[in-house]
Amino acid sequence: MLTDEAGRDRKAPEPAKSVTNPRRTGGDLVQLLSPSGERISHPEFDLWISDVSDEQLCSLYEDMVVVRRIDTEATALQRQGELALWPPLLGQEAAQVGSGRAFRSDDFVFPTYRESGVAYCRGVAAPDMVKAWRGNALFGWDPYRYNMATQQIMIGSQALHATGYAMGIQHDGADSVSVGYFGDGATSEGDVSEALVFAASFQAPVVFICQNNHWAISEPVTLQSHVQLADRAAGFGIPAIRVDGNDVLAVLAATRVALDRARKGGGPTFIEAVTYRMGPHTTADDPTRYRDANELEDWAAKDPIARLKALLERKGLLDEQLETRVKAKADEVAAELRSGTINMPEPAAMDVFKHVYAEENSWLERQKDHYARYLESFSGSAQEGAL
Amino acid sequence: MSQLTFARAINAGLRKSLESDPKVILMGEDIGNLGGVFRVTDGLQKDFGKHRVVDTPLAESGIIGTAVGLAYRGYRPVCEIQFDGFIYPAFDQIVSQVAKMHYRTQGKVKMPITIRVPFGGGIGSPEHHSESPEAYFTHTSGLRVISVSNPQDAYTMIQQAIASDDPVLYFEPKRRYHDKGEVDEAAPLAQAFPMGSARVAAVGADVTLVAYGPLVKTALDAALAASDEGVSIEVVDLRSLSPVDYATVEASVRKTGRLVITHEAGQSGGLGAEIAASITERCFHYLEAAPVRVTGFDVPYPYSKLESHHLPDLDRILDGVDRALGRPNSLSGLEG
Numbered sequence: 239m240l241t242d243e244a245g246r247d248r249k250a251p252e253p254a255k256s257v258t259n260p261r262r263t264g265g266d267l268v269q270l271l272s273p274s275g276e277r278i279s280h281p282e283f284d285l286w287i288s289d290v291s292d293e294q295l296c297s298l299y300e301d302m303v304v305v306r307r308i309d310t311e312a313t314a315l316q317r318q319g320e321l322a323l324w325p326p327l328l329g330q331e332a333a334q335v336g337s338g339r340a341f342r343s344d345d346f347v348f349p350t351y352r353e354s355g356v357a358y359c360r361g362v363a364a365p366d367m368v369k370a371w372r373g374n375a376l377f378g379w380d381p382y383r384y385n386m387a388t389q390q391i392m393i394g395s396q397a398l399h400a401t402g403y404a405m406g407i408q409h410d411g412a413d414s415v416s417v418g419y420f421g422d423g424a425t426s427e428g429d430v431s432e433a434l435v436f437a438a439s440f441q442a443p444v445v446f447i448c449q450n451n452h453w454a455i456s457e458p459v460t461l462q463s464h465v466q467l468a469d470r471a472a473g474f475g476i477p478a479i480r481v482d483g484n485d486v487l488a489v490l491a492a493t494r495v496a497l498d499r500a501r502k503g504g505g506p507t508f509i510e511a512v513t514y515r516m517g518p519h520t521t522a523d524d525p526t527r528y529r530d531a532n533e534l535e536d537w538a539a540k541d542p543i544a545r546l547k548a549l550l551e552r553k554g555l556l557d558e559q560l561e562t563r564v565k566a567k568a569d570e571v572a573a574e575l576r577s578g579t580i581n582m583p584e585p586a587a588m589d590v591f592k593h594v595y596a597e598e599n600s601w602l603e604r605q606k607d608h609y610a611r612y613l614e615s616f617s618g619s620a621q622e623g624a625l
Numbered sequence: 626m627s628q629l630t631f632a633r634a635i636n637a638g639l640r641k642s643l644e645s646d647p648k649v650i651l652m653g654e655d656i657g658n659l660g661g662v663f664r665v666t667d668g669l670q671k672d673f674g675k676h677r678v679v680d681t682p683l684a685e686s687g688i689i690g691t692a693v694g695l696a697y698r699g700y701r702p703v704c705e706i707q708f709d710g711f712i713y714p715a716f717d718q719i720v721s722q723v724a725k726m727h728y729r730t731q732g733k734v735k736m737p738i739t740i741r742v743p744f745g746g747g748i749g750s751p752e753h754h755s756e757s758p759e760a761y762f763t764h765t766s767g768l769r770v771i772s773v774s775n776p777q778d779a780y781t782m783i784q785q786a787i788a789s790d791d792p793v794l795y796f797e798p799k800r801r802y803h804d805k806g807e808v809d810e811a812a813p814l815a816q817a818f819p820m821g822s823a824r825v826a827a828v829g830a831d832v833t834l835v836a837y838g839p840l841v842k843t844a845l846d847a848a849l850a851a852s853d854e855g856v857s858i859e860v861v862d863l864r865s866l867s868p869v870d871y872a873t874v875e876a877s878v879r880k881t882g883r884l885v886i887t888h889e890a891g892q893s894g895g896l897g898a899e900i901a902a903s904i905t906e907r908c909f910h911y912l913e914a915a916p917v918r919v920t921g922f923d924v925p926y927p928y929s930k931l932e933s934h935h936l937p938d939l940d941r942i943l944d945g946v947d948r949a950l951g952r953p954n955s956l957s958g959l960e961g
Contacts, residue, residue, distance in 0.1 A: 346697075376725075395721065399690060399694040429717075433691075596791050
């Protein structure tokens with residue numbers, strides 16, 4: 239591994255197996271589960287999910303149902319005025335759960351603002367996912383508790399953070415992996431290109447997971463790229479996998495391949511998870527203004543949850559007991575989200591000044607002092623004093 | 626005590642930080658094998674290895690963005706931006722990520738990143754190599770901004786910047802790199818003059834002259850020249866540009882009643898404007914004249930054959946001092 243103090247020079251990547259071929263084009267979409275729930279055999283990727291038991295299949299199903307339920311509940315909370323905004327993940331449950339369940343606890347995830355499904359897999363409590371959208375904080379959770387950074391709103395910035403974190407892992411000689419999520423729109427951002435350059439140059443243990451959900455607000459993916467997004471990675475010398483993002487097993491397999499490569503010193507991987515944003519960009523968006531209803535119908539037929547459910551049915555795993563269990567869990571998490579949101583403690587006025595700096599700052603102390611006096615001037619005693 | 630050039634003093638400070646904290650990593654363009662285009666990092670890669678003194682790809686946003694990730698992981702990155710005018714591609718990462726992360730996460734994630742920026746003009750260089758972008762950063766909450774004026778401060782303050790848990794932009798005056806000065810390398814950092822404090826560089830009675838970075842030397846020269854005419858200038862070396870140590874500036878102005886501020890950066894929205902406003906608010910009744918700014922013009926940095934007109938020099942500073950004192954000056958007879 240990379241622990242040797244003297245031998246800090248980076249290890250050469252492993253000899254290329256077929257799945258590690260940097261010249262792999264995006265054309266061969268990896269799919270292990272057809273839209274009708276039929277298990278499709280794949281010569282390279284089957285191996286990576288051969289350990290997934292029936293119980294784990296049921297568990298992946300439960301995760302996706304719960305994540306969708308969180309999403310539905312958060313959307314409802316926004317409509318009811320409890321949240322200022324919410325970015326739905328509807329349709330991307332497999333891309334997020336399939337990848338999110340592949341990580342180790344010491345891997346570190348840098349998400350966008352839409353990765354509530356990944357956050358769920360990392361153990362983040364549902365109310366923490368909406369805290370920033372209620373305006374009660376700029377973040378939802380302690381990144382070091384879940385090894386997951388807070389939601390990144392700037393498009394693509396976190397790809398560099400993930401790469402830098404991976405450089406740190408490499409420096410520490412650890413075998414954990416850093417993961418950067420971003421969407422199709424972000425691939426046009428300079429920061430994503432720079433992240434790919436740095437990751438390749440330093441052979442950093444980072445996995446880039448690009449959820450191509452086909453829309454960047456109103457802009458179709460065709461406006462971002464004339465080639466398949468996965469094909470871009472070859473130009474950086476980074477191996478890519480183009481995977482059916484609505485197929486939880488394929489996403490799980492692809493992520494495991496990438497993580498394994500990174501852990502073994504083989505450097506970065508670019509995964510394009512081809513999926514679809516079935517809802518609006520955020521609750522403030524109106525997709526009917528820019529996209530065809532037929533397109534939505536086409537993708538609804540490829541629904542990630544229905545697909546795994548069909549597999550469970552085929553395998554005779556979908557019984558009443560499972561349905562009841564999954565529904566109970568979803569109800570429980572949704573109730574927790576609702577009550578946690580409504581009962582979220584309000585910040586105090588003077589919190590506006592908190593934690594701007596780690597160390598004391600004289601400018602801010604003065605403004606803080608003046609504002610405290612200003613607020614104090616409205617208190618009863620101050621008014622009486624004025625009279 | 627040793628005699629070091631400005632550049633060697635920074636080098637010695639970086640070396641000390643690399644030695645004392647294994648989490649310190651230097652990163653930038655050409656800083657390794659070459660030792661930096663100004664040789665500030667000369668020899669450090671050879672002594673500390675390629676993984677602690679990292680030559681990066683040519684992408685400034687990439688340098689700062691990966692530094693954010695390294696800081697997340699517990700490192701203390703020290704990034705070199707090769708020239709002032711090259712910092713703009715990194716502006717978004719500095720302003721939107723580095724500056725805001727501590728506030729965003731309510732202190733859970735610290736960003737102890739130092740960003741070294743050779744800045745200012747006076748070396749006859751091409752476009753984008755002589756700028757003074759400090760006000761963009763003093764306007765940004767969450768950053769600390771410092772500028773050093775002499776080898777001793779250069780040596781001490783680079784170490785203080787690296788040791789700070791806040792992100793620090795360290796503006797080093799490139800035209801002073803070859804100036805020599807006494808540096809006490811043995812003095813313990815814990816007892817050093819605080820990074821956030823201004824320093825009275827020359828005691829005077831008639832007018833307070835505030836300067837930082839490259840113009841401190843010019844200001845001291847001006848004070849010496851003025852003393853020949855019986856004018857006593859107190860020179861305040863600001864050192865910290867964000868936050869400004871107003872207590873020191875204020876104490877000086879209360880004594881002299883007059884304030885002149887000089888910087889190479891353009892006037893509008895510059896640091897001089899902020900200092901003039903703050904001092905006017907804080908000690909209006911002590912002022913005997915309106916504060917005066919002697920700064921670069923509000924023009925893009927001009928071609929090098931014109932830079933001597935753009936940059937405040939000794940004579941322009943003294944003309945500003947005359948204005949503050951109500952003595953005959955270039956604007957005598959004009960209203961306001």
